[in-house]
Amino acid sequence: MTLSNSIVTAPSTQVAQVPQVPLAAAETTPRLPVALMFPGLGDHYLDMGLELYRTQPIFQKNVDLCAELLKPELGVDIRDIIYPNRASSPAPVAPAAPSKGIDLRKMLGRDKSANAEEKNAPIHRTCYTQPALFVVEYALASLWRSWGLRPDAMIGYSLGEYVAACLAGVLSLQDSLTLVARRAALIESLPPGAMLAISLPEIQVLPLLGTHLSLSAINAPELSVVAGPPEEVEALERRLATDGVASRRVKSSHAFHSRMMEPIAEQVTQLAKGYTLKAPRIPYVSNVTGAFITEAEATDPSYFARHLCQPVRFFEGISQLLDGAERILLESGPGQTLSSMVTQHAQTRAKKPVVIASMRHSYDPQSDVAVLHKAVSRLWQGAASLDWDQVPQSALAANDTGPRPEAAAPSDTEDKLGAIWKKTLNLETLDRDVSFFDLGGNSLVATRLIFRISRVFSVKISLRRLYEVPTLADMAKAIDALKSGSEPAKATKPAPSQPGKSALKPRLQLPNGLHVTHQNEAETRHFYSDIFDHRTYAKNGVTIEPGACVFDVGSNIGLFTLFAHTETKGNIRIFAFDPAPPIFEILSRNVAEHGINATLVNCGISNRNAEAQFTFYPRSAGMSSFHPDVAEEKHVLRSIMRNQRQVGMADVVDQVADYTEELLDARFEAVPFTAKLRRLSDVIREYGVEKIDLLKVDVQKCELEVLEGIDDADWSKIRQVVLEAHDVDDRVHTIETLLRRHGFSVKTEHDEMYEGTNIHNIYGVRA
Incomplete structure (x- = not known):
């Protein structure tokens, strides 16, 4: 069955006509082509599209x-699998009104009354999930086609590519359904697997995979998905949590797009050989290559x-889609995951594409029809290439441009919050009743939003609360309630960290061309400027000569150790000390990468063992301490920024600003370690050190104890x-x-960058 005769269309007499005024207006605007996006598993749910x-x-x-x-x-x-209660009387269809928020309890799986039936529903069996998703x-x-939509391109995510292939005519509808169903049955016969979304780029995920895990998807420059045996995925999840790397489980019964699929690969090939495969009539993007599929690929x-x-x-x-012709991207399937990922991907582009979702999340309280009508409205506003004569009158009701009831003027909080939204989401305009998550926000972006809210309003709003009040107007009200004390703040507790377990850290190319592993880019750039550019440690008579022995106490990630190594062209012996296991691991990597002759000691130096x-x-390793003082540390950071602006270092301030405010916002999200303390003389004796040409000490309020x-x-x-x-x-x-x-x-100086603080640099040189 071909595409042209497999889609059932309604008689034209059933389609209401569009008013002439909107049509005339639409004809004056150039029409834009539409690319369809088909999601994969993960956002499916019982009764998806029931109202439709x-x-x-x-x-x-x-x-x-x-x-x-x-x-x-x-x-x-x-x-019976998708709509087991379809024969019951339908509830009245709600009008296309703005969303008032999501069903948080359902989203978090805590709505026991609503979730009991769905949790055990057959739709979650792979053999049914995949055919069900394809059908919807x-x-x-x-439906979109019946309204005149003729996509000029398509992309499917995982199973979604089968829908694209069917619509493109590569497979007939009958063959597509059969292949999807038999493929799903083969997958269900495999051992169960798990999947984990990780906030790291592909290049940093690959070294974490080991023998059993596979890279399953690359969804964004710093968002990858890993799949494999459940116990291996769980171990990686714990390891990432220990190191502070954001990750979340993907709802999945198997490890899709991984080596766990290999036992059935040949059977899938043999299945495909049984069908007539044709060249695509509509271009669509391949998941395998990330480029438009070729005729050779589609028919292989x-x-x-x-x-x-x-x-x-x-x-x-x-x-590939965004770099081509200007087009609207329309998600055709349950949820809005693809729309969110595309919106975030497009933030850095000068011209933002129109990205539209046409079905709701399972936890969105809007009706299916309301979401669909909103999509029609946005297609109208985006001048989509549809046959508006075929779009039902009811679907165009959302395009009414007549006068609206007068709304209360935005509060000062809402105005300020709107500016934060625009910066976070890279938007030029906002609708106060549109959800943050409909505009491309996700949990990782929401974390940045929380930091900025805390900075501007001096309140801590939790991620969970953000999901409860996703619109600009409602979020502003929640912030006002927090400021007045009428709403308790719900802080989240960071995952505990454990020494000895960590994920691959981000890397940075320094201005001098060297690469380092690091913890925080803005902090690293700040320390680089202090050590390499201003040469704070190489003035006031202090020298580092070839053949020297240097003790780097409070080494952090090793920038001073690297500086001493480069100054002497590697002809040096260094002892580097740091008590924090995560930082000590980074120090070890940097020392090994640059071939530094260094002895590394994971301890703090003090006046006692x-x-x-x-x-x-x-988020601020350099401020970590055995003697933490939150108020003092905030004061120091504010003073540094103020001083840098006064001496014309706006570029440095811009680099450090996000780091500073992030630190202030997240100051209490600390990780405690029980660290070993050693006396410096005991280390000198242990290693038989006869001379120390330079003792550098940077230990956050422990300097006297070191001496x-x-x-x-x-x-x-x-x-x-x-x-x-x-x-x-x-x-x-x-x-x-x-x-x-x-x-x-002895010479003591109060560096201009530390004016207004109690921090001094002391230089001691023996004659």
């Missing part, structure tokens, strides 16, 4: 057609096996001392006196 089945004749007839074609293959009526997406595309039976096992290159595919609580800030851990007999081995001192209880004077007593010429 009850109210849209074209949708219903195509669902019925698919169900009849599938009966011999499945042995059941797929309508095909029926919705058929082995392509379907590669599609089964290889990762979905959705990000590359969307780039003991264990102590170390407060580690993942007190040096025995009198060892002071003569030290030629130079450079340290950062916090002048608490006259500490600077105490350190100056101590150094002079041991024969050092």
Whole structure:
């Protein structure tokens, strides 16, 4: 059955005509082509599109057609799987009104009364899920086609590519349904698997996979999906949580697009060989290559096996669509996941595409018809290339441009919040009644929004609360309630961290061309400027000569160690110390990568051998301390930014600003470690150190304790001392006196960047 005769259309007498005024207006605007997007598994749910089945004749007839074609293959009526209660009396269809928020309890799986039936529904069995999703997406595309939509391009995500292939004429509807059903049965015969979305780019995910995990999808520059055995995925999830990398489980029964699919790959190839495969009549993007599929690929039976096992290159595919002709992207299937990913992908582009979803999430309280009508409205506003004569009058009601009831003027909070939304989502205009998540927001973007809200309004709104009040107007009201104290803040507790387990960290190319692994880009750039550009540690008579021995106490990720290594062209011996396991791991990587002759010690240096609580800030490792003081640290960061602006370093301020405010917002999201403390003289004896050409100390309020851990007999081995001192209880004077007593010429300076703080640099040089 070909595409042209497989889509059931309604008689023209059943279609209401569009008013002439909107038509005349539309004709004055150039029409834009539309690309259809078909989602994969994950957003499916019981009764998806039930209202469309009850109210849209074209949708219903195509669902019925698919169900009849599938009966011999499945042995059941797929309508009984998707719509088990379709015969009951339908509820009245709600008008296309703005959403008032999502059903959070349902989204989180806590609505036990509503979820009990769905949790155990047959639709979640792979052998039914995939045919069911195909049927709904095909029926919705058929509805759009009946309204004159002729896509100029398509992209499907995973199973969604089968819908695109069918609509493009590669497979007939009968063959598509049979192949999807038999493929699903083969997958169900495999061992169960799991999938995990990770906020890391492909290049950083690949080293984490090991033997059993596979890269399953690349959805964005820093959003990948991994699949494999459940226990392996769970172990990786724990490892990522330990290291502070965001991840979330994907709703899935098997490890799709992974090596766990390989046992059935040849069977899928043999299945595809049994069908007539034709060249696509409508261009669509391949998941396998991320480019438009070729005739050779579409007609090669082995392509379907590669599609089964290889990762979905959705990000590359969307780039292919956006880099081509200007077009509207319309998601044709349950949920709005693809729309959200595309919207985020398009943020960096000068011209933003129109991205539209046409079905609701399972936890969205809007009616199916309301969401569909809203999509029609946005297609109208975007000048989509549809046959508006065929679009029902009711669907165009949302385009009414007549006067609306006068709404209350936006509050000051809403105005400020709107500016934050525009910055976060990269938007020029906003509708106060549109959901943040409809505009491309997701959980990771929402985290950035929370930081900015905290910065501007001095309140902490939780991610869960954000989902409860997703529109601009409602979110502003929630912020006002938090400010007045009438609504309790619901802070989230960070996942506990454990030493010794971490994911691959991000990498950065420094201005001098060297690459380093790091924890926070803005912080790393700030420290680089301090060490390499301003050469803070290489002035006031302090030198680092070839053959020197350097003790780097408070090494952090090792930028000073790297500086000393490059200054001496590698002819140096370094002892580097840091107490925080996550930072110590990064230090180890950087030392190994650059071939530095360094002895690394995972401990803090103090005046005693003991264990102590170390407060580690993942977002600001340089401010981590054995003596944390939140108020002082906030003051220091604000002062640095103010001073940089005063001396004309706006570019540096721009780099550090996000880091600083993120730190202030997330200051209490600390990770505690029990760290080992050692006296410096004990280390000197353990390693038989005879001389220390430079002792560099940067240890956040522990500098005096470091010096007190040096025995009198060892002071003569030290030629130079450079340290950062916090002048608490006259500490600077105490350190100056101590150094002079041991024969050092001492100079203390208050760097212009630290004006207004108690931080001083002290330089001690022995004659």
